[in-house]
Structure formats: structure tokens, C-alpha cells
Amino acid sequence: MVKIVAKYLFTGRGLIINNALLEYDEKSGQIISVDVAKQSDLTDYKFYDGAIVPGFVNAHCHVELSHLVDLFKQGTGMDGFIQQINSLRETVDAQGRIKALEEGMETLYNQGVSAMGDISNCSESFDCKSKSKIFTRTFLEVFGTEEVDAPGVIESVLELQKEALKYGINAAPTPHSCYTSHPKLIQMAAAEGLKSGYISYHSQESSQEEDMIRYGKGELSDDYNQRGCSVPKLNPDGALCYFLEILKPLVNIESGMVEENVILVHNVTTDQASIDAAKRVLKNSYWVTCPMSNIFIHRELPNLPLLAENDLNICIGTDSLSSNTHFSIVDEMKTIQNAFPQISMAQMIKWATINGAKAIGCDSQYGTIEVGKAPGLVFIDGVVEDQTGELRLTEQSKSVRII
Ligand SMILES: [Zn+2]
Structure with missing residues (x-):
């Protein structure tokens, strides 16, 4: 089992968990648990200073x-x-x-x-x-x-x-x-x-x-x-x-x-x-x-x-x-954010994950971070909070697959 802590975790359904603890099976990628990290959980984990999102x-x-x-x-x-x-x-x-x-x-x-x-x-x-x-x-x-x-x-x-x-x-x-x-x-x-x-x-x-x-x-x-x-x-x-x-x-x-x-x-x-x-x-x-x-x-x-x-x-x-x-899906999202700043990052992540999974009929496995699913996990760096507290991609943001 692998344990990671993310500054922000996007579930894919429009929700964001701050300081999230995520556990998954290393071989299958199946999600075992997802929750807010408590101080007592914080052993043997890898910290991601940015956003974790579903594949x-x-x-x-x-x-x-x-x-x-x-x-x-x-x-x-x-x-x-x-x-x-x-x-x-x-x-x-x-x-x-x-x-x-x-x-x-x-x-x-x-x-x-x-x-x-x-x-x-x-x-x-x-x-x-x-x-x-x-x-x-x-x-x-x-x-x-x-x-x-x-x-x-x-x-x-x-x-x-x-x-x-x-x-x-x-x-x-x-x-x-x-x-x-x-x-x-x-x-x-x-x-x-x-x-x-x-x-x-x-x-x-x-x-x-x-x-x-x-x-x-x-x-x-x-x-x-x-x-x-x-x-x-x-x-x-x-x-x-x-x-x-x-x-x-x-x-x-x-x-x-x-x-x-x-x-x-x-x-x-x-x-x-x-x-x-x-x-x-x-x-x-x-x-x-x-x-x-x-x-x-x-x-x-x-x-x-x-x-x-x-x-x-x-x-x-x-x-x-x-x-x-x-x-680059992240660059597609940056293009949207630049043209339409009123669209939130959580909204765009939903578009880039669960909505697409439903469209092509693979949402039982993909599109959201939920216990039992193996959607793939992706790390996006360069995510910042703007003056209003909204999360934003920056020009430097890139994505990389974790599993
Ligand atoms: Zn085409």
C-alpha cells in the first residue's frame, strides 16, 4: 500500500479536499482510502505540493x-x-x-x-x-x-x-x-x-x-x-x-x-x-x-x-x-482559464475526468478518486490560490502520472 498526502485533492466530482491523505494499492492502483490527513496518519508518506487529480x-x-x-x-x-x-x-x-x-x-x-x-x-x-x-x-x-x-x-x-x-x-x-x-x-x-x-x-x-x-x-x-x-x-x-x-x-x-x-x-x-x-x-x-x-x-x-x-x-x-x-490536458485547461477566469479549476477537472469517462462509458473504473476505483492518479504542480482563495493553474503548471 502506498500513502500520499496532497496539498489539494480534486475528487473529479467538483470537490476539493485540502491536505488530503490518499492510500492506494501499488500494483493495481486501486484506491483504498481517501480522507483529510490527520497528524496521527503522517508516517511513511510522500507529500505532493500541488494538486492530485484522477487520471x-x-x-x-x-x-x-x-x-x-x-x-x-x-x-x-x-x-x-x-x-x-x-x-x-x-x-x-x-x-x-x-x-x-x-x-x-x-x-x-x-x-x-x-x-x-x-x-x-x-x-x-x-x-x-x-x-x-x-x-x-x-x-x-x-x-x-x-x-x-x-x-x-x-x-x-x-x-x-x-x-x-x-x-x-x-x-x-x-x-x-x-x-x-x-x-x-x-x-x-x-x-x-x-x-x-x-x-x-x-x-x-x-x-x-x-x-x-x-x-x-x-x-x-x-x-x-x-x-x-x-x-x-x-x-x-x-x-x-x-x-x-x-x-x-x-x-x-x-x-x-x-x-x-x-x-x-x-x-x-x-x-x-x-x-x-x-x-x-x-x-x-x-x-x-x-x-x-x-x-x-x-x-x-x-x-x-x-x-x-x-x-x-x-x-x-x-x-x-x-x-x-x-x-497536454493541463495546457487545454490553462487556455480555458485564460479566456474564462470565471470557470473554476474544480469545474475544469470535472470536465477533464468524470464527464469524459461518462461520455465514453468507462466511469465505473475511471474519472473520480473513490474507494474501489483505479482511475490513475495525476499530480499537477504550480497550483496557486488567487486573492479570492480560488485555486488556479499557473503558466508553469504541468501534469505527471503517479500511477
Ligand atoms: Zn476532430
């Missing part, structure tokens, strides 16, 4: 794109980003791509990521994920703008799913977004994914996406027209409402709602009307923010205080290294 849950990553680090221009908007991904994705050979994703997984693990929702378009990450200590749920993402191609796309993604199952990883199809996929394909992929209980969808990532769906104009719309693709039917209520309309035939007959977990990633342009519409259709929605990726591509952030006021299940993701300079 992080990275709710959105594309680890198979790790070889694209440092290749993309920043601030290009979504159209520029898509052009770069099309021209650069295959510039590194398979061996190089696999080496990069293995290093990516290791970096994520060492800085404290215990579980991850990860997007795959191919099988290159399956072997690594099957061997990793990180629990992963893999979303086999599809796109395609033409209705006629949809059955073929679904057929090949079901083949990819069979391959993933051979590696023993959890994987199911998911639709990518409204600006890459025909509504029929979105619906067919969602129907397949919901059989597993989970889909993950890129939602309201940019104003270009909104312009395309609301008004049929803007860079993404122009790109569709230039390439001669079938354009989406306009929806004046915006991109999320457009997606909800597509999901409506998939609702549970009794409740009239989609009951499975629907993970909405990005939400940069999400407003109150979109949230209200989602609450009417989605019983279990999760709202992932990838702040550093949003700044990288669009120089914009979602209205996180609005999402928080609505009591939504907010989660944090790193997105891929094509739209991020590095993997």
Missing part, C-alpha cells in the same frame, strides 16, 4: 494523425485546414505514421490520460491501442458528400469495425460532420454507431460551417460548389439543428429522444437556441471542447460559460496534432 479522460483525439505535428499553417479557417489535410496526410510513410502515433499515446499516458475517445479513419492505430494502458473507445469516422456512395462507405466501415474487434478494441462507426457528409450517410453511420451506444460528431466547429448550413454561402459552400458536390439542404436554425433533424428518425419510440450517448465535438458557434433544440432530442449529450485546436484553426473559442450555465456535460479533448502543437 484524465481525453474526450476527443485523432491519434492516427500524430505524424502531422508542425506541418499545418495556423489560423487558416476550416477550408484551409481541409486543404492541408488532403495534401499532407500521406506525406509520411506508414512506418513513420505508426511511430508518431505510438509516441503520441505514450505522451498522453505519461502526462496522465487514462482513457480516451479516439477517432480512426483507418486501422493504423488499432495495434497500439490494443496494447496501450489507456482505455480507448474508437469512433470509426466516415465522410462522403454523395448519397449514391453512402451504402458502399457503410459497407467498408463495417469491415474496418470487424478488424478493430480482432484487436479487442471497442470501435463502432460514427459520422464526421455536416460539411463533409451527405445527410443519408450521416444517418446511416449514426444508426450503426448508436447500436454500440455511442457516436461522436464534429458539431458547430466554425462560422464557415454555420454559413454553409444556414445560408448556403461562405468558403465551405464555395468549395462544395467548385468540386460539384451535392450541397446540404439549408436549415435557418443552424448546423446543430440540421444534425438533430437527421437523427430524429433514430429516436427511441417511447421517449421520443435519442437515448444513447451523443458526443458533440467543438461547439464553437453553439448558442442558446441550439442548446435548447439539443435538449429536446438528445437524452445523453456530451459537449467536448478542444480549445487549443479551435485557436489553431479558427482563432475562436466556444462560449463555455453559456454551456456551463446550461448544466451541459462538458468534456475536454486535445484533438489531433494536425491542429494542435502538442498533447
Whole structure:
């Protein structure tokens, strides 16, 4: 048994214990006890002068794109980003791509990521994920703008799913977004994914996406027209409402709602009307923010205080290294803290742990520091109290896995 004392312990459920004593099994990582440290307990312990938090849950990553680090221009908007991904994705050979994703997984693990929702378009990450200590749920993402191609796309993604199952990883199809996929394909992929209980969808990532769906104009719309693709039917209520309309035939007959977990990633342009519409259709929605990726591509952030006021299940993701300079959940949280100082550290830790664990269905083991669980333990240094007594990350804060 290992005994540690932490200046601050974040349970993951929004609670902070000052001067906490934590005991865990060295081999399994299972939590044996957690309490306020008493003077009589203080023998044979290790002291951590900072915060101990549960292992992080990275709710959105594309680890198979790790070889694209440092290749993309920043601030290009979504159209520029898509052009770069099309021209650069295959510039590194398979061996190089696999080496990069293995290093990516290791970096994520060492800085404290215990579980991850990860997007795959191919099988290159399956072997690594099957061997990793990180629990992963893999979303086999599809796109395609033409209705006629949809059955073929679904057929090949079901083949990819069979391959993933051979590696023993959890994987199911998911639709990518409204600006890459025909509504029929979105619906067919969602129907397949919901059989597993989970889909993950890129939602309201940019104003270009909104312009395309609301008004049929803007860079993404122009790109569709230039390439001669079938354009989406306009929806004046915006991109999320457009997606909800597509999901409506998939609702549970009794409740009239989609009951499975629907993970909405990005939400940069999400407003109150979109949230209200989602609450009417989605019983279990999760709202992932990838702040550093949003700044990288669009120089914009979602209205996180609005999402928080609505009591939504907010989660944090790193997105891929094509739209991020590095993997760091703590740096994602610093970005949020700098933009929205009203959001507390306890709130952000909850987003980065239990909310993500619920989103990808691993909360019985991960996401909180509780007796009997083995969530992984992470130390964050450089945590200070501000003038009001609120805990804050500092520029120097870093995370490291304890177990
Ligand atoms: Zn993504």
C-alpha cells in the first residue's frame, strides 16, 4: 500500500479536499482510502505540493494523425485546414505514421490520460491501442458528400469495425460532420454507431460551417460548389439543428429522444437556441471542447460559460496534432482559464475526468478518486490560490502520472 498526502485533492466530482491523505494499492492502483490527513496518519508518506487529480479522460483525439505535428499553417479557417489535410496526410510513410502515433499515446499516458475517445479513419492505430494502458473507445469516422456512395462507405466501415474487434478494441462507426457528409450517410453511420451506444460528431466547429448550413454561402459552400458536390439542404436554425433533424428518425419510440450517448465535438458557434433544440432530442449529450485546436484553426473559442450555465456535460479533448502543437490536458485547461477566469479549476477537472469517462462509458473504473476505483492518479504542480482563495493553474503548471 502506498500513502500520499496532497496539498489539494480534486475528487473529479467538483470537490476539493485540502491536505488530503490518499492510500492506494501499488500494483493495481486501486484506491483504498481517501480522507483529510490527520497528524496521527503522517508516517511513511510522500507529500505532493500541488494538486492530485484522477487520471484524465481525453474526450476527443485523432491519434492516427500524430505524424502531422508542425506541418499545418495556423489560423487558416476550416477550408484551409481541409486543404492541408488532403495534401499532407500521406506525406509520411506508414512506418513513420505508426511511430508518431505510438509516441503520441505514450505522451498522453505519461502526462496522465487514462482513457480516451479516439477517432480512426483507418486501422493504423488499432495495434497500439490494443496494447496501450489507456482505455480507448474508437469512433470509426466516415465522410462522403454523395448519397449514391453512402451504402458502399457503410459497407467498408463495417469491415474496418470487424478488424478493430480482432484487436479487442471497442470501435463502432460514427459520422464526421455536416460539411463533409451527405445527410443519408450521416444517418446511416449514426444508426450503426448508436447500436454500440455511442457516436461522436464534429458539431458547430466554425462560422464557415454555420454559413454553409444556414445560408448556403461562405468558403465551405464555395468549395462544395467548385468540386460539384451535392450541397446540404439549408436549415435557418443552424448546423446543430440540421444534425438533430437527421437523427430524429433514430429516436427511441417511447421517449421520443435519442437515448444513447451523443458526443458533440467543438461547439464553437453553439448558442442558446441550439442548446435548447439539443435538449429536446438528445437524452445523453456530451459537449467536448478542444480549445487549443479551435485557436489553431479558427482563432475562436466556444462560449463555455453559456454551456456551463446550461448544466451541459462538458468534456475536454486535445484533438489531433494536425491542429494542435502538442498533447497536454493541463495546457487545454490553462487556455480555458485564460479566456474564462470565471470557470473554476474544480469545474475544469470535472470536465477533464468524470464527464469524459461518462461520455465514453468507462466511469465505473475511471474519472473520480473513490474507494474501489483505479482511475490513475495525476499530480499537477504550480497550483496557486488567487486573492479570492480560488485555486488556479499557473503558466508553469504541468501534469505527471503517479500511477
Ligand atoms: Zn476532430
